[in-house]
Amino acid sequence: MRNSMAAFRNDARRRMKSILLGSLLLTTTAAVTTSAEAETINWRQFEGTSITWAYDIHPYADALAAELPQFEKLTGIKVTPELYPDDSYWNKLTIQLTTKSPAWDVVGTGIQPAWDLAPGGLLEPLDQYLNDPKLTDAGYDYNDFFPSLRTALTWKVEDGQIATGEGGHVWAIPHAFENIQLFYRKDILDKYKIAVPATPPEMAKACETLKAADPSITPLGVRGVRFWSSIHTAAVSIARSYGVKDFVMKDDVLDTGLDSPESIAFHKDYVDMIKKCAAPSFANDNWYQVVDGISSGRTAMAIDSNMFGFWNDVAGKPASGKIAFAPPLHAPNAKNFESNIWIWSLAMNSASQKKGPAWLFIQWATSKQVALAGAVGGKLVNPPRASTWNDKAWLDYAAKPEFNNFVESFKTTQDRAALAFTPRVGFGEAMNAWAVAMQKMVNGDDVEATLKSLAEEIRAGM
Amino acid sequence: MKGGSLLLPFLTTMENFMMTPHLSKAVMPVGTDTLADRVSSAGKSDSQTERTVDWLSLVVIAPAVLILLGFLLLFFYGVYQSLTDLRLGRPIVRFVGFANYTALMKTTDFWNNIRVTVTYAVCAVLLQALLGLAIAKLFASGVLLARLLRPIILLPLVLPPMSVALMWTTMMNPQSGILNYLLSLVKLGPFSWISDPATALLSVILIDVWTYTPFFTLIIFAGLQGITDDLREAARINGAKAWATFTNIELPLIAPYILIAGVFRVIESLNQFDIIFGTTQGGPGNSTAALSVQAYFTAFQNLTFGRGAALMVVNWLIVLIGAFLMVKAWQAVRSRVS
Numbered sequence: 001m002r003n004s005m006a007a008f009r010n011d012a013r014r015r016m017k018s019i020l021l022g023s024l025l026l027t028t029t030a031a032v033t034t035s036a037e038a039e040t041i042n043w044r045q046f047e048g049t050s051i052t053w054a055y056d057i058h059p060y061a062d063a064l065a066a067e068l069p070q071f072e073k074l075t076g077i078k079v080t081p082e083l084y085p086d087d088s089y090w091n092k093l094t095i096q097l098t099t100k101s102p103a104w105d106v107v108g109t110g111i112q113p114a115w116d117l118a119p120g121g122l123l124e125p126l127d128q129y130l131n132d133p134k135l136t137d138a139g140y141d142y143n144d145f146f147p148s149l150r151t152a153l154t155w156k157v158e159d160g161q162i163a164t165g166e167g168g169h170v171w172a173i174p175h176a177f178e179n180i181q182l183f184y185r186k187d188i189l190d191k192y193k194i195a196v197p198a199t200p201p202e203m204a205k206a207c208e209t210l211k212a213a214d215p216s217i218t219p220l221g222v223r224g225v226r227f228w229s230s231i232h233t234a235a236v237s238i239a240r241s242y243g244v245k246d247f248v249m250k251d252d253v254l255d256t257g258l259d260s261p262e263s264i265a266f267h268k269d270y271v272d273m274i275k276k277c278a279a280p281s282f283a284n285d286n287w288y289q290v291v292d293g294i295s296s297g298r299t300a301m302a303i304d305s306n307m308f309g310f311w312n313d314v315a316g317k318p319a320s321g322k323i324a325f326a327p328p329l330h331a332p333n334a335k336n337f338e339s340n341i342w343i344w345s346l347a348m349n350s351a352s353q354k355k356g357p358a359w360l361f362i363q364w365a366t367s368k369q370v371a372l373a374g375a376v377g378g379k380l381v382n383p384p385r386a387s388t389w390n391d392k393a394w395l396d397y398a399a400k401p402e403f404n405n406f407v408e409s410f411k412t413t414q415d416r417a418a419l420a421f422t423p424r425v426g427f428g429e430a431m432n433a434w435a436v437a438m439q440k441m442v443n444g445d446d447v448e449a450t451l452k453s454l455a456e457e458i459r460a461g462m
Numbered sequence: 463m464k465g466g467s468l469l470l471p472f473l474t475t476m477e478n479f480m481m482t483p484h485l486s487k488a489v490m491p492v493g494t495d496t497l498a499d500r501v502s503s504a505g506k507s508d509s510q511t512e513r514t515v516d517w518l519s520l521v522v523i524a525p526a527v528l529i530l531l532g533f534l535l536l537f538f539y540g541v542y543q544s545l546t547d548l549r550l551g552r553p554i555v556r557f558v559g560f561a562n563y564t565a566l567m568k569t570t571d572f573w574n575n576i577r578v579t580v581t582y583a584v585c586a587v588l589l590q591a592l593l594g595l596a597i598a599k600l601f602a603s604g605v606l607l608a609r610l611l612r613p614i615i616l617l618p619l620v621l622p623p624m625s626v627a628l629m630w631t632t633m634m635n636p637q638s639g640i641l642n643y644l645l646s647l648v649k650l651g652p653f654s655w656i657s658d659p660a661t662a663l664l665s666v667i668l669i670d671v672w673t674y675t676p677f678f679t680l681i682i683f684a685g686l687q688g689i690t691d692d693l694r695e696a697a698r699i700n701g702a703k704a705w706a707t708f709t710n711i712e713l714p715l716i717a718p719y720i721l722i723a724g725v726f727r728v729i730e731s732l733n734q735f736d737i738i739f740g741t742t743q744g745g746p747g748n749s750t751a752a753l754s755v756q757a758y759f760t761a762f763q764n765l766t767f768g769r770g771a772a773l774m775v776v777n778w779l780i781v782l783i784g785a786f787l788m789v790k791a792w793q794a795v796r797s798r799v800s
Contacts, residue, residue: 091762098550116765120551160552218637226745227763280636281657283746298638425552429764440747443659460565461766 040138046357047076053346053361054082054096055108056089059311060176060344063379064365071364077357097122100351105358109172109347111152111419112228115427118171119157124348125169129359140363142173144385149174149343152419162423172345173366174384176307176374179417180237180339181409182326183309184301185294185319188217194300199332200238200269203301207277210300220277221290221302226439228431229286232340234303234328235270235438236420240338241330242266246430247422254424254462258434259455264448266331271441283439295319303328305342306410307381313403314378321402325409327416339413340420343384382410430458544771551765562772571748571756575773578663579752579780582738583731586670590727591720593671594678599708601679602686619676627740630669631656634741656742659749666750669737674730678723685719686712714799721792728788732781753777 055061065081072078082104084092090113096104097117109117117123129135130142142150154168184196192213197203207219223230236246243262247254257263274282279299281289287308293299295312297319302308312319330337346362348355364370368387374380375394388394398407421427437454441447544562548555566572597615601608618626633639634655645651655665689712697707735754738744744751744759751759753773761770 094550094762094765116551120553122551160554226743226747280654283657284631284742426764429766432759432763436745436747439745443746445747457569 043075049354049357050078051105051354051357052080053106054104057083057085059379063374075360102351102353104349105352105354106361107347111343112427114171115162115423119160119425122350123171124350127170135359144387148418149384161425172347173362174343174345175366176380177343177382177384178305178307179341179413180233180328181306181413182303182328183323185322186324187322188300196326200273200329204273204276218279218299221293221299222278224282224285226436230435231431237328237338237340239266240420241334256455256458259451267447274442310381310406315402324404325406327413339417341417429461433457540771541775544775546768548768549765550767562769574748575751575753575756585667586731587727589671590675590678593675595682597679598682601683615676618673623736624740626673627737631741659746662742662749666738666741681719681723682716685716689715717795725788728784729781732784
C-alpha cells in the first residue's frame with residue numbers, strides 16, 4: 001500500500017513537473033512570439049553607440065527627456081540631450097547645420113526653419129528610413145499622423161526652392177503641434193458678461209467694454225515682437241480669413257500678396273483691434289508675456305498656440321479650470337475661421353555620422369507609445385497622432401473638468417487648421433519684414449503706405 | 463577684431479601715456495631727443511648692419527604674429543563675404559561686388575540704422591562723461607557719502623549687459639514696471655519707455671548711461687587722484703575759487719583721462735548690441751535698430767549673410783572714424799596740457 005502510494009506520488013510529481021515545464025515553455029513561447037510580432041526590427045542593432053539630441057528648452061523636450069532611460073534600455077544607445085533657450089537654440093541650429101558639424105545627430109525644428117535648411121542639403125530626408133523594414137518597426141504607422149502635419153513636412157527641392165505636391169521627401173517627423181486658437185479667462189468674461197468675440201471688430205468692442213469695467217485688465221494678449229513668430233499666431237490666422245496670402249502667383253510669377261485690397265482691409269481691422277485691446281508693451285511682447293498674462297489673470301483673452309491654455313488648466317496651476325477655448329477670430333464677412341499650425345518635429349542632421357541610431361531615436365520619440373504617454377502626462381500636447389485622439393486614456397484625461405472645452409475646441413479648429421504660409425526659402429526674411437511693418441502700423445504709420453513699402457521690400461529680396 | 467586692428471596705434475600712444483610715472487612728467491616736452499640719445503641710436507644703426515638673424519626671437523614672437531595674422535585674415539574674410547550673395551543654408555555663393563552696399567544705400571532703413579547708431583553712441587557717451595565727471599568729483603571730495611557709495615557705484619559695470627537689459631525691460635514695462643509706479647507717486651507718467659518709438663531710443667540710451675557711467679567715474683577719479691594738492695593749494699593762495707580751480711586746473715589736467723575713457727566707450731557704444739537686443743530687438747518698428755542689431759537680424763534671422771556682412775563692415779567703418787576722431791582729440795588735448 002505504502003509502495004503503491006509512493007509510486008502514485010512519484011508519478012504525480014513527474015506529471016506535475018511535466019505540466020509545469022510545459023506551461024513555462026508555452027508562456028515563454030507566447031511571450032517571445034508576442035515580442036517578435038511587436039518588434040519587427042532589431043532595436044539593439046546599434047547597441048553601444050551614443051548620439052546627441054539638440055532641442056529648445058520646452059515642455060516637449062522635458063517630456064522626451066523623462067522617457068530617455070527607457071529608450072536607452074530598449075536600444076543600448078546613449079542619448080545626450082543638449083537643450084538651449086529659444087533664441088540661442090535657433091541661432092546655434094543654423095550655425096551647427098550650415099557648418100556641416102556632425103556634433104548634433106537629431107535636432108528639433110519647426111516647418112518654417114526647415115524650409116531654409118533643407119535646400120542646402122543640411123537635413124537628411126527621412127523617407128528612406130521610413131521605408132526600410134530593417135530600420136522601421138511595422139507598428140510605427142506613419143500614416144497615423146494627422147494628414148495636415150504630414151503634408152506640411154513633405155516637399156521636394158527644385159532649383160533651390162521648396163516645391164510642394166507629389167513626390168516630396170519627408171524632412172521631419174512631428175512629435176507635438178500647436179494650432180492657433182482664442183483662449184480666454186472664463187471667470188473674467190463671465191464676471192463682466194462679455195460674449196466671446198468672433199471677429200476683430202467684435203473683439204475691439206469687447207475690449208472697450210472690458211477696459212471701461214476694469215482698467216487694470218489687459219483685454220487681449222498677442223505677440224508683437226519684430227520676428228515672424230509674432231505673425232505666425234494671431235495675425236496670419238486671422239489674415240487668411242480675410243483672403244490674405246503672403247505670396248501669390250501673378251502671370252506665372254511669384255509675387256507677394258501683402259499689398260492686396262484684402263490685406264489692407266485686414267490690417268486696418270487688426271491694427272485697430274491691437275490699439276484697443278493689446279498691452280502698451282505690445283512691441284516687446286513675446287509668447288512669455290502672453291502666457292504670463294493669461295495665467296495670472298492680468299489678461300482676459302489671448303490668441304496664440306492652444307496648448308498654452310491647456311498647460312495652464314492642468315490641475316494645481318493657479319489658473320486651472322479658468323481658461324476656455326474658441327477658434328481664432330475671422331473676417332466679419334467670412335463664413336469660417338482659419339488657424340495656422342506650428343509643428344515641433346524631430347529631424348536628422350545630414351552631417352551626422354550616426355544616422356542609424358539617430359533614426360531609431362526619432363522613431364521611438366514619435367512612436368504611438370511615447371506620444372500617448374507624453375500626452376497623458378500633460379506635456380506632449382497637442383498629440384500629433386490620430387490614434388492618441390482615439391485613445392480612451394488621453395480622452396479621459398483631456399476631458400477632465402479643469403480643461404473646460406479643450407477637446408471640442410481642438411476638434412472644431414483642427415478640421416480647418418493648416419499651414420497658413422507659402423513654403424519657400426527666404427520665408428524668415430519676408431515675414432520678419434511683415435512683423436516690423438506691423439509694429440510701425442500699430443504705432444501710427446499709414447496702413448496702405450506701410451504695406452506698399454513692405455511689398456516693395458519683399459519683392460526686392462525675391 | 464574690429465577693435466583689435468583699430469586699437470594698435472591707439473595702444474602704442476596709451477602705453478606711452480600710462481608709462482608716465484606721474485602727472486608732472488606727463489607735461490614734459492616730448493619728441494626732443496638729447497645728444498646722448500642721438501649718439502646711442504647712431505651706434506645702434508652701425509651694429510644693426512652687422513647683426514645676424516636672431517632665430518630664437520623670431521620663434522618666440524611667431525605665435526603672436528600668427529594670431530595677429532589670423533585676426534586680420536578673419537577680418538578680410540568678413541569683408542570678402544560682404545561682396546558675395548552668401549546665404550546660410552545655400553551651397554552656391556556668387557561674387558556680387560558692391561551690390562550689397564548699393565542695395566543697402568537705396569533703402570531708408572539703412573540710413574535710419576546709421577542715424578540710430580550714431581545718435582545712440584554720441585548721446586550715451588556725452589551723458590556718461592558728464593555724470594562720470596560729477597560722480598568722480600564727489601568721490602574725490604572724500605565726504606562720508608562718497609566713501610559709502612564708491613563700492614556700490616561699480617555694480618552696474620560688473621553685471622552682464624544682457625541681464626541689465628532684461629532687468630530694465632521689466633522695470634520699463636508701461637503697465638507693471640516699477641519706473642512708472644515710482645513716477646506715479648510724484649504725479650508723473652505713465653510713460654511707454656521702450657514700447658513707443660518716440661521714447662524707445664532715449665530709453666535704451668538711459669540704460670547704457672546707467673550701466674557705463676561708473677567706467678567714466680573710475681577713470682576720471684584716477685585722474686583726479688593724480689593731481690597733487692600743491693597745485694590746488696597754489697591756486698587757493700592766488701585767490702582762485704573752487705569753480706575756477708576746477709575749470710582752469712583740474713579739468714584741463716583730467717581732460718586726457720576723460721577722452722581716453724571716451725575712446726573706449728565710443729568704440730563700444732557704436733558696436734552696442736546686448737542692451738538694444740535684450741530690450742527692444744531694434745523696435746518698435748526700426749526706432750532702435752542700430753547697425754549691429756540690424757546686421758545680426760540680416761545675417762542670422764534672415765540668413766542673408768552677405769548683406770549682414772556688408773552692414774558689419776559699414777559698422778566697422780563708423781567705429782574706425784569715431785575712434786580716429788577721439789584719438790585725435792585726445793592727442794590735441796594732451797599736447798595742449800603738455
